Amino acid sequence: MEVVGRVSGRRRWSDAEKLEILAEAFRPGVRVCDVIARREVSSSLIYTWRKQLHEGRLAGVVPSLPVFAKVRVAESSPPAPQLVAGSSGLIQIELPGGVRVSVNADVDADALSRVLSVLR
Known part of the structure; x- marks a missing residue:
C-alpha cells in the first residue's frame, strides 16, 4: 500500500x-x-x-x-457622423438615427459644430 x-x-x-x-x-x-x-x-x-x-x-x-x-470600462459614445463629400463641394452628413445634414464645403466649422451638437 x-x-x-x-x-x-x-x-x-x-x-x-x-x-x-x-x-x-x-x-x-x-x-x-x-x-x-x-x-x-x-x-x-x-x-x-x-x-x-x-x-x-x-x-x-x-x-x-x-x-x-x-x-475601467467607459460608456460607449454614439458613432461619429460620416462625412460624404461630393464633387460639387456639397457635404452630406449622416447622423445615427437617419438624420442627414447637407452643407456647402465652405461652411463655418463653429456654426456646423453647434448645429450637429443640437441634432445629436
Missing part, C-alpha cells in the same frame, strides 16, 4: 523560492493550477506572494513576470 499526500505542517519559503514559483506560475502559456500541484503550494499563497511582489514586499527581481493594469 502506498499513501500519497501533501506534506503537513507549515513550510517556510525563502524570497528566492517565492519569486521562482511566481515566475513559473505566471509565465505565458502556463496554468497556475499545474504549478500549484507540482510545487505543492496553496493557491492562496501564490496570490498572496504576487500581491506582496507588486507592493514591493518581496526582495529580488523576477524576470518576465507579467504586469497587470487596471481597466
